[in-house]
Amino acid sequence: MKPALTAASLTAALSLTLGLTVGGAPALAHHSFAMFDPAKVLSLKGTVKDFEWSNPHVSLWVLAPPAGGGEAELWTVELTSPGNLTRLGWTRHSLKAGDHVVVEVNPLRNGQHGGGFRKVTLTDTGQTLGGALRDLEKPANP
Amino acid sequence: MARVTAARSFGLVAILVSVMTTAAAASEPAPAIDPPPTAQNWSDLAKLPDWSGVWIPESWQITTARHPPSWRPEILKDVEALKALEKAGHPKGLYVDCLPEGMPSFIIMTLGATEFLYTPGRVTILNEFDGNRQRRIYTDGRGHPDDPDLTFNGHSVGRWEGGTLVVDTAAILPQTYLPVSQAVGIPNDGDAHIIERIHLIGPDRLVDEMTVEAPHVLAAPWRVTRNFTRTRERRSDIVEASCRQGDFIAGKDAQGHAAFLPIGHTEDGAPLPPDQVKPPQ
Numbered sequence: 044m045k046p047a048l049t050a051a052s053l054t055a056a057l058s059l060t061l062g063l064t065v066g067g068a069p070a071l072a073h074h075s076f077a078m079f080d081p082a083k084v085l086s087l088k089g090t091v092k093d094f095e096w097s098n099p100h101v102s103l104w105v106l107a108p109p110a111g112g113g114e115a116e117l118w119t120v121e122l123t124s125p126g127n128l129t130r131l132g133w134t135r136h137s138l139k140a141g142d143h144v145v146v147e148v149n150p151l152r153n154g155q156h157g158g159g160f161r162k163v164t165l166t167d168t169g170q171t172l173g174g175a176l177r178d179l180e181k182p183a184n185p
Numbered sequence: 186m187a188r189v190t191a192a193r194s195f196g197l198v199a200i201l202v203s204v205m206t207t208a209a210a211a212s213e214p215a216p217a218i219d220p221p222p223t224a225q226n227w228s229d230l231a232k233l234p235d236w237s238g239v240w241i242p243e244s245w246q247i248t249t250a251r252h253p254p255s256w257r258p259e260i261l262k263d264v265e266a267l268k269a270l271e272k273a274g275h276p277k278g279l280y281v282d283c284l285p286e287g288m289p290s291f292i293i294m295t296l297g298a299t300e301f302l303y304t305p306g307r308v309t310i311l312n313e314f315d316g317n318r319q320r321r322i323y324t325d326g327r328g329h330p331d332d333p334d335l336t337f338n339g340h341s342v343g344r345w346e347g348g349t350l351v352v353d354t355a356a357i358l359p360q361t362y363l364p365v366s367q368a369v370g371i372p373n374d375g376d377a378h379i380i381e382r383i384h385l386i387g388p389d390r391l392v393d394e395m396t397v398e399a400p401h402v403l404a405a406p407w408r409v410t411r412n413f414t415r416t417r418e419r420r421s422d423i424v425e426a427s428c429r430q431g432d433f434i435a436g437k438d439a440q441g442h443a444a445f446l447p448i449g450h451t452e453d454g455a456p457l458p459p460d461q462v463k464p465p466q
Contacts, residue, residue: 075271099314102456119455127296130241155451179241179416180244
């Protein structure tokens with residue numbers, strides 16, 4: 044596997060793309076998950092590069108080799124908000140750089156390396172975390 | 186139409202009250218200040234139903250499937266076009282540009298926890314969603330302003346009928362969407378008016394029964410309800426929730442200071458790794 048990007052190199056790479064891709068772009072941060080294909084499920088088996096505990100969507104950056112093998116590729120995975128994840132039992136420490144994971148996503152429809160989160164399994168511990176909002180709908184006094 | 190809707194009845198009453206208020210105002214101007222609440226005002230709040238805690242909205246899919254709106258015939262093609270865009274993964278409308286979703290989406294479509302605060306003369310609804318948005322519902326007997334500024338959530342006045350808060354909302358921006366699905370909507374095009382009846386339906390269940398009038402796009406008032414479930418877990422407390430932080434990633438600026446650095450994303454807003462970002466065409 045290709046060595047993981049350092050935080051500095053990731054930042055530098057992001058900065059390089061800035062001039063080409065972000066200038067003049069509309070503010071989009073909150074969006075639906077319509078761009079992810081609910082009919083497709085992809086498992087990314089790899090290593091956490093970054094876990095951004097941010098609103099409106101937490102993002103998980105994962106380095107994972109293609110299904111047929113080869114150099115690891117960087118993927119971005121979007122989850123629900125920090126507030127909703129906290130209610131589901133997550134914390135900002137639930138995932139960290141270097142964690143070995145299997146992440147199940149609905150991939151972007153256009154084939155770019157992005158996905159909508161379904162669940163993650165930490166392969167070293169076997170712990171699985173989900174992000175379904177319906178699991179929040181439990182009464183205080185059932 | 187022989188059948189007069191509850192909303193229109195309310196509207197008629199509101200108009201009469203408004204006329205009466207206006208007549209009274211001719212001789213007695215409306216107060217320029219809100220009087221300080223009395224001890225009795227504060228103690229009266231304890232008689233209201235207990236809506237404390239954090240309220241989790243039911244899935245929006247359930248809400249919209251239960252009560253679909255009746256669109257005007259000439260609007261249907263726009264609705265179908267929006268649905269097709271969403272199905273193709275390119276939704277337009279709601280959740281674009283981080284503008285407030287506004288009413289009625291504030292209630293119908295939120296994915297965020299909600300809380301209700303009582304203070305004398307007012308109920309405040311706080312929502313975690315997309316920037317901790319809020320509504321102020323005046324319960325001190327005032328009406329809508331004569332010439333209100335139009336806003337995303339509109340101007341809301343309410344009254345208590347037993348354990349039910351009845352809310353009348355007007356002055357909603359015409360650009361504010363009526364939701365079609367999660368991320369697409371039709372602008373109300375003006376003159377929107379909403380009546381809500383909010384009340385408990387169980388120890389930890391609350392409903393907002395809403396009648397939405399939008400005569401330029403709806404063929405009939407839209408009766409729609411959204412249920413909420415209460416939690417008292419401390420981990421469910423409402424937290425800060427900005428709308429645009431996700432356009433950035435934490436890093437360092439050129440001077441070495443902590444900073445949020447913009448990242449690339451798809452045209453529909455999903456973040457992308459640097460090597461996946463395409464230059465603009």
